[in-house]
Amino acid sequence: MNEKPVDKIAGIIYQHIIENYEKDISIIWNKPPSANLGDVSFPLFSIAKNVGEEVGVIGQSLKPKIENQEIIERVELKGGFLNIFFNRTIFSDKVLKNALKTEKYGKSSEESTRRIIIEHTSSNPNGPLHIGNFRGSVIGDLLSRLYKMSGAAVNVRYYVNDLGRQIAPVVIGYKLLKDNNIEPDSKIDLWIGKIYATMNTLLDIQELKKEIKSKTGNCFVSENLKYEINQNNKEEIEKILSSAELDEKTREYLLKSLKKLFSVQNSLSSKIPKLFGLLRDLTEKKVEDLSSLTQEYIEQYLKGNNKQIVDEYRELTEKALRGHIETLSRFNIFHDDFDRESDIAWSGEVKQILQKLETKQWLRHDGKARLLKNNEIATSLRFKEKYNIKHEIPDLILVNSEGIPLYPCRDIAYHLHKLEKFNANLCINVIGKQQQSLQLGVRLALYALNRSDIADKIIHFDYEYVTLVGRKMAGRELEYVTPDELYSLAREEVYKFLNERDYSEEEKAKIANIVSAASVKISIAKIDPNKAVMFDVKKATDLNENSGPFLLYSFTRAKNIISKAKKANIPIEEIINNLESVEISIIEDEEWNLIKLIEELPMIYKRAINTKRPDTIVNFSFEICKAFNKFYDNCPVISEKNKKIRETRILIVQATIKTLESLFEVLGIESLEKM
């Protein structure tokens, strides 16, 4: 099908206006609120007003021109709307046969000129993926699949932030455990997450005690129990703080920190008593000063010269990353390449960049600290003009007051060469909204470095974060929901179904894996990225309508009709191979509604890309499946006696299968023959 029927009609109206009124007007159409008002509808008000003519007159003169089209059944003029009824037979004939003839329905070359880098997930390698960054994975995956379906060349990258300051204590803790032959008691990234929470808590305790000591001058505070606050200790410190000479704000702050840390420590030691106690004892015994050791690790790894420390860091972060990859692969989410922040730091490029910015006077000084003069850059290099920004843009800190370059520096260096890696003409960074100003800063820095050509190709695809119903999120207290956890919860739900069915264990396992992955993935994918999600674990593992399982189930029903039909000696292959000889006969609304939706698929893909709304694909999938289930209930296929009707229905079922196969590919969920 070369042209959508509705576009053809819009073209006729457009031509009519040009010829009779010499006006260039864009023609709008919409779906009528109810089926008895037609299949599509053209409001005539604005057209009439534009050309200075009565609505009725325009309508009457358009009506015959549209009516004489083969694909049109009839046209009704109602209340200023031109309501179009398609000829169901001709329309369906085109749609069904077109869908069945194409190798992959919905595949297009709309975006074939694009070479796109999509960066997503990019989680810190110091613990498991949680539901927050997993949302980015899902969105990024859908986007990349959507672009591929539209003909673009896509390269998916993961930026490994292995230079985070909080990683150092984890490396130290991991090493302590390893040296003492302590084996992980859980999936490796989860294990690392536990070490992360513990070691950073120990470090915080030590540093708080140091701080209190220096502010109060009381040596008692850190004499013993460097990494621990017990009840007596806490009361003692509180006494010291309340009697010390401090300004109120500091006192309050220190008391609050103490209270908070005390509770974090206790919550951790009750959640993971064995590991927490072990790590604390090991640290107490083997580490003289965790704080300064941490600092040393950070500095050494940033420089990259100390082979031992580099190896330790790499081993840990590689393991965590492997855990992420394992998790993602359960949901059919894959990356083509991984870029490490440390590699960029070691390349020496950051220094050059800072020098260039310095020479061009784009840096504001404050002691050793350096800030990017964002607003000045944006104004004088016409960034504001180009992106229609009217407000002031705050400066971005690049180098801290100790002279250490911060994360944005590496990100600038990264983006300077990122696009080259794939010869890309577009770079989409799927990153949480909290990084908005950072991402803006990176693009401004590129402007400042005379690389606006790169900056203009970068899009920050931001998404809102996830909050939890009935649970809090705090990595430091091991409070998070992981995709792995959701996956296994969903699996339990699936097994409740499967245990009532007579499948082999092997079949059950396969079905459970596919259904749980789809269930979790779809529950996240269906929500508008702009919306802060209130995530309900129960909902994500729910198997009812508007869920991944609902999509999969609909597909198995369609497949089942075909396989049963074959058994009933209906020559499916023959019908499909001789498409053109099938005579279409549409008699039910359920058939018609489904066909109209099938026709929309290519447009849905196009619009999802244009509006940057991958979630609309999910909602469209639900619609298709709902329509199919209605068809399923009302329109028997195999038992239908009339040959035309039966064969039409077989085409409808096959076209639905093709549509769903296409959608599943974009959603990255696997299909099942039975479940």
Add this chain to the structure above:
RNA sequence: GACCCUGUAGCUCAGUAGGAUAGAGCACCUGCCUCCUAAGCAGGGGGUCGACGGUUCGAAUCCGCCCAGGGUCGCCA
């Protein structure tokens, strides 16, 4: 204070290039498995689309102002 996002049914969300009577799912109530898998289908109740103005034939959708929630705005990433 500035900027970004959000506010639609009891809950979770669709619907916003302006269009006719605002839709799903969950939850609640009522039906449907001698009939292609009931992870389904049919039906019911449930709404001043955050508030107020404006633009116009027409506004959940566009504009303005306000209210509420979340996020960011100089040493974390």
